[in-house]
């Protein structure tokens with residue numbers, strides 16, 4: 001017996017959670033949340049409220065009984081599984097924000113690079129230690145949980161440690177793609193995964209790009225960039241002009257981009273001065289010199305002044321936006337930092353603030369997700385018996401694109417239990 005259940009993330013971008021179990025063991029794949037703010041009444045506990053508001057999945061035997069309110073779930077807290085483990089594909093919030101609500105009996109496995117990033121995010125206060133035990137695993141090393149064999153396979157995404165997760169059980173094999181793209185600095189990882197020609201009964205494939213009528217990365221003024229390399233080249237050209245102040249706003253967890261930008265800025269002799277958190281992360285991940293505009297960062301970086309706008313570029317996160325007063329006017333390169341787009345209620349205020357400080361906004365974002373063509377290419381090359389599209393507003397659009405190529409797809413019901421040793425229906 002090997003049974004699969006999808007608990008969330010079928011028609012949302014992220015927060016995709018599934019379990020696989022047999023009589024003895026259960027695996028939980030990813031444990032993300034969109035947000036963990038309660039909207040409703042006084043619940044029995046925070047966990048009970050988050051489950052009631054569909055922010056945490058109502059998975060049986062997962063939570064401690066005293067945290068639960070729903071009588072059905074509460075009656076089911078004595079687990080029949082002798083072995084259980086949680087696997088995290090990468091450290092974006094939509095894949096791991098729920099970890100802090102896991103009971104302490106769980107082991108949480110993630111790649112070594114994810115683990116290193118996690119420890120450093122805790123050090124800067126961007127994450128907090130959790131009750132469950134977090135265990136780093138090297139890429140491609142098989143781990144057994146009961147009859148299950150699990151390994152993390154490296155992928156190209158916009159965060160260190162990103163992975164697809166391959167799960168074998170007797171003669172059935174499941175690949176969970178995680179989030180991926182072919183346009184980062186490590187796109188060869190995707191080609192290597194394809195070349196492995198792993199036997200796959202079920203592929204759970206992200207479908208972010210099929211959420212939108214336009215391609216991911218388009219939108220706004222259609223001026224998003226196609227790849228990390230293009231971002232680097234265009235940023236270097238702007239840095240080299242030196243006639244105006246430049247401020248950048250990237251996302252702190254995209255360390256490959258931060259390291260590439262830092263290295264480029266040193267090479268063109270216009271170093272980026274980072275805030276203390278970014279400077280800390282860079283100091284931990286690279287041997288290159290790191291500059292900061294924050295005197296609090298002086299133990300791990302070289303602190304510089306704001307008044308040398310032609311000699312330095314500056315990284316300013318949204319919470320520090322008033323610092324623009326000390327630098328500008330100039331160019332504001334928006335590189336997937338917060339607030340990311342107009343779905344964020346802070347976005348219009350942000351645009352007004354940029355303009356009032358005298359900055360021209362340049363959208364220099366690159367998507368962390370494969371475009372539609374690359375998604376279809378990946379899923380068709382993987383040659384799974386069945387592909388389950390998820391992590392998309394419109395999983396059926398990816399399904400029909402694949403069906404047209406002769407692939408078999410399946411869109412499961414949330415919470416339904418499927419025996420994957422038999423045909424799915």
Ligand SMILES: [Zn+2]
Nearest residue numbers: 013014094179
């Ligand atoms: Zn995601």
Ligand SMILES: [Zn+2]
Nearest residue numbers: 090092179368
């Ligand atoms: Zn992601």
